[in-house]
Amino acid sequence: MDDDLDLIRDLGRDLDRDLGRDLGHGPPATLVRQRRRLTEAATGAGAGRASSRGVRPRGRLLIGVVAAVTAALILVPTALLGREKGGTPATGGDSTGPASAARALNVLVLGSDTRGGAVEARSDTIVLLHLPADRKKITAVSVPRDVMTTLPACRTASGQTAPRSTGLINSAFTIGGLSCATKAVELLTRVRIDATLAIDFGGFKHMVNALGGVEVVLPRAVNDPGSGLRLAAGRHLIRGDMALAYVRVRHGLGDGSDLDRIERQQRFMAAMVRRAKNLQTTSPLRLAAFIKAAAASIDTAGPLDLGTMQDLARSLERTGPGAVRFATLPVRPHPTDPNRLAINEASAGRLLAPFNK
Amino acid sequence: MVPAMTAPLTGARTGLPVVSATATDADLIERSLSDPEVFAALFDRYSGMLYRYVSKRLGSEVAEDLVGETFLVAFSRRDRYDLGRPDARPWLFGIVTKLVSRHHRTEAARYRALLRSPVDGHVEGPADRVASGVTASASRPLLAEALAGLPRRDRDVLLLVAWGDLAYEEVAQALGIPVGTVRSRLNRARRKVRAVLGDTNPMNDNEEA
Numbered sequence: 001m002d003d004d005l006d007l008i009r010d011l012g013r014d015l016d017r018d019l020g021r022d023l024g025h026g027p028p029a030t031l032v033r034q035r036r037r038l039t040e041a042a043t044g045a046g047a048g049r050a051s052s053r054g055v056r057p058r059g060r061l062l063i064g065v066v067a068a069v070t071a072a073l074i075l076v077p078t079a080l081l082g083r084e085k086g087g088t089p090a091t092g093g094d095s096t097g098p099a100s101a102a103r104a105l106n107v108l109v110l111g112s113d114t115r116g117g118a119v120e121a122r123s124d125t126i127v128l129l130h131l132p133a134d135r136k137k138i139t140a141v142s143v144p145r146d147v148m149t150t151l152p153a154c155r156t157a158s159g160q161t162a163p164r165s166t167g168l169i170n171s172a173f174t175i176g177g178l179s180c181a182t183k184a185v186e187l188l189t190r191v192r193i194d195a196t197l198a199i200d201f202g203g204f205k206h207m208v209n210a211l212g213g214v215e216v217v218l219p220r221a222v223n224d225p226g227s228g229l230r231l232a233a234g235r236h237l238i239r240g241d242m243a244l245a246y247v248r249v250r251h252g253l254g255d256g257s258d259l260d261r262i263e264r265q266q267r268f269m270a271a272m273v274r275r276a277k278n279l280q281t282t283s284p285l286r287l288a289a290f291i292k293a294a295a296a297s298i299d300t301a302g303p304l305d306l307g308t309m310q311d312l313a314r315s316l317e318r319t320g321p322g323a324v325r326f327a328t329l330p331v332r333p334h335p336t337d338p339n340r341l342a343i344n345e346a347s348a349g350r351l352l353a354p355f356n357k
Numbered sequence: 358m359v360p361a362m363t364a365p366l367t368g369a370r371t372g373l374p375v376v377s378a379t380a381t382d383a384d385l386i387e388r389s390l391s392d393p394e395v396f397a398a399l400f401d402r403y404s405g406m407l408y409r410y411v412s413k414r415l416g417s418e419v420a421e422d423l424v425g426e427t428f429l430v431a432f433s434r435r436d437r438y439d440l441g442r443p444d445a446r447p448w449l450f451g452i453v454t455k456l457v458s459r460h461h462r463t464e465a466a467r468y469r470a471l472l473r474s475p476v477d478g479h480v481e482g483p484a485d486r487v488a489s490g491v492t493a494s495a496s497r498p499l500l501a502e503a504l505a506g507l508p509r510r511d512r513d514v515l516l517l518v519a520w521g522d523l524a525y526e527e528v529a530q531a532l533g534i535p536v537g538t539v540r541s542r543l544n545r546a547r548r549k550v551r552a553v554l555g556d557t558n559p560m561n562d563n564e565e566a
Contacts, residue, residue, distance in 0.1 A: 004550045008519040015413045034425030042393035
């Protein structure tokens with residue numbers, strides 16, 4: 001009898017289905033990045049940096065999503081309301097008052113990593129958030145950075161105009177900063193963007209530190225060399241690099257799935273909110289440090305005016321940190337360049353339909 | 358040149374080499390010796406399959422990188438490929454197996470996680486998924502325990518057969534061992550799996566012995 005082999009095959013199909021739930025059917029379109037590694041080796045294009053192997057640290061994209069959503073849900077309200085209270089105490093006085101006529105908002109969050117003195121800031125993480133008028137449920141759609149698209153004509157930092165061209169979506173930020181990235185994402189997704197903000201991931205660590213750490217509970221001991229996370233089972237106050245590793249780690253905690261990690265990140269965000277709210281009453285000094293760390297890592301230039309931000313901040317207080325739906329912009333391999341991605345317009349249209357209501 | 362009607366994966370429009378869908382893997386590898394970019398066609402054929410295999414053993418995050426690594430290794434060794442073997446799957450799975458062995462901690466953690474996974478109550482999705490998950494999950498912890506307990510070499514053979522869909526001869530090629538060794542490792546592995554599953558039928562021990 002082959003019963004035992006069949007059971008293992010069944011388990012395999014089961015795991016495939018789990019994978020399908022995470023990624024949709026078939027291998028991820030992002031496998032094209034690996035194809036690019038191969039063709040670079042084949043054409044000798046990668047020869048100059050063969051030693052570095054061109055592998056990016058894992059997990060940065062997810063850190064980006066966490067940071068982006070954290071920013072939208074926690075940092076923006078806290079930083080802005082805090083600033084408002086500290087700076088101009090005359091305003092309103094009571095942020096729980098009648099909600100200003102809320103309308104649905106689309107917010108673009110760009111995450112960049114300027115640690116290690118990168119030559120140019122690039123938007124490594126691009127997340128489009130939809131906040132419906134009732135603010136109850138938020139949708140976060142991350143845009144893979146190697147999607148090829150039409151880049152609009154943009155004004156560069158030196159005041160010149162870069163012509164309309166075709167290129168990677170994340171290069172728009174390099175060309176013309178926040179406004180250029182905003183226009184490019186609008187062009188790609190056909191979603192009207194109300195506000196854009198950029199955050200520096202280097203700041204995430206500092207924000208956790210400014211809170212004095214965040215408490216987590218581990219069901220069992222973890223020692224994951226991949227992420228550097230090494231903790232005994234039980235309750236821990238984690239900070240700095242350990243906090244980064246905690247939200248980044250995938251193996252050794254939970255069931256190893258993306259859903260599990262996203263839930264863990266959401267719990268972490270919830271813990272950050274609790275901690276920040278707690279500090280509001282117990283340690284205003286520490287809260288001030290947190291707000292400073294948050295403000296230092298968020299760039300709110302662009303089409304986002306202070307009034308919109310304050311509305312946003314107030315209305316988001318009603319949103320629980322668990323009420324975020326994560327998705328990735330549907331992509332497919334690019335028709336003319338098998339090493340790049342292109343937007344899958346039909347599926348993307350369906351996913352983004354609520355954004356344009 | 359091969360006519361374009363063969364739906365090339367590396368398109369004519371890009372100026373990349375046109376590859377026939379009917380060319381054997383060995384044909385592609387041979388052509389790649391003089392025209393390296395042809396090797397990408399091998400990626401297009403097998404990356405998805407290898408990705409699914411590695412994902413099952415190590416999870417999807419490690420899988421993406423590991424598949425990329427596999428093709429880089431394969432590319433650098435293509436001049437040593439035995440062109441008498443039209444099907445390159447055993448060769449690629451052999452490379453994958455070596456790379457997977459570097460991640461034994463990850464793999465062990467994954468099986469440990471599977472031991473616990475069905476307790477997760479908040480499965481998002483249609484009710485039928487939840488229902489099908491219930492039957493499948495009944496044996497899942499036991500299977501995970503069995504897989505975790507196998508010596509690496511036995512597990513490699515078992516999973517190349519069960520998840521890689523390789524025939525015994527292909528497993529032998531992949532691992533560079535005799536077919537007899539494949540059979541004995543597979544039998545040993547299956548015996549242990551059955552023992553963990555609590556199978557007491559002694560008849561099952563004797564097949565293929």
